[in-house]
Amino acid sequence: MALPEGKMDVNLSNTAVVLTDPQNDFLREDGVAWKLVEESVKENNTIENLEKLLKAAKAQKMKCFISPHYYYPYDHDWKFAAPLEEMMHSGGMYDRKGPLTMEEFRESGADFLNVLKPYIEDGETVIASPHKIYGPENNDLILQLRKHGIQRVILAGMSANLCLESHMREFLEQGFEVAVVTDATAAAKLPDMDAYAAAMINFRMIANAMWTTEEAIEKIASS
Template sequence: MTVPPIYAEPLHPALPASGFELDLAHAALVVTDPQIDFLSPDGVSWAIFGDSIEENGTVAHIGELFDAAKLAGITVAVSPHHFYPTDSQWRFGDPLEAFMGGVGMFGRQGAYTLDGFAGSGADFLPAYRDQILDGHTVITSPHKIVGPESNDLVLQLRKRSVSQVILAGMAANLCVEGHMRELVEQGFEVVVVKDATAGPRLPEGDGYLAALVNYRFLASAVWTTAEAVDFLKG
């Protein structure tokens, strides 16, 4: 896969390296929104995310990270995005919320029912279900906008003595970046796996490129999936 020049890492970065070193005893893999509505051609957002997902090999790369993290024995957590019927009572929202509400993205029938969930856009991508539903993966309460401020991800990580996060999932400039920023503010070292995510392409701009710029400024490191898998092997 050829990386477009605008996506390649700078040959002579101006910012210094953080000095990050992976400590498997205190590391976790966190994957945001590994769900059908983002990652499948059957999902409601595929028209604006599909090209980026296919170019990055996002689906396969997330699967490789799940496998490598399980083999390494580190904490694995999924931070999903779900909306319930009562969320339609919100009286205002941003353009992203308007889009998601308009297409019924991540819609569920309620917080305490799985009726209609299996195979819906809110469900996990079938390729990941065995890894996520293995009884060991942490499935957090849902986040509602882009960051983990409204769910229990930070609590779940703290309770497991996690201080380093390998971050992947969807979408690059939205939930991945939102999670990265909040986790950094919460005192975690965060590595973003840049080809295990993807972004929207709209007249407003290339969301993946926007995210890459910010990852380089704020993340402790920006890795490829191949690099992350090598590090997880110890």
């Protein structure tokens, strides 16, 4: 039996764009995780599509939210971690000097990709407190969404099978509708695994809708 096609309405009063981890460590060529996701980013035109998505949302004055990933020095004292956490910590991924300082933050791996900064740092985008593993359970993103009256989320960002999928799952559990923008994300491709393909299967089964960037832009423009 085939799954029915997903659907989600878009309304400026209750729909927002949410990006996870639009940061240099994933999306810049010298980023810690770039070599893992490079093939997928290039195949999907992820960077260009993230910019298009933000531009379209801003043109319609649609609310945008960012869920960033930061690690502070004391996070490296954790007593246990899963394999990917170990990799992130050992590589210095998303590292910052601390929550109360911007020292060495600009242009670091934890900083936002330059091409996206005009949209993220415009004074209108809501930048949530950092998530620490993959999902938004421990930051203030869901509180911010609810306080802004958001019920539907257009979701994109990095990485497809990790933070993006974890955010999608928690949003759904919290009663939001979620449409995933499939070519405004990417994931690791390794000899024994295709993380992007794995995420697409779960998005198809779990998300309310799956759209390309162009489809998402059309829906935003007509909202």
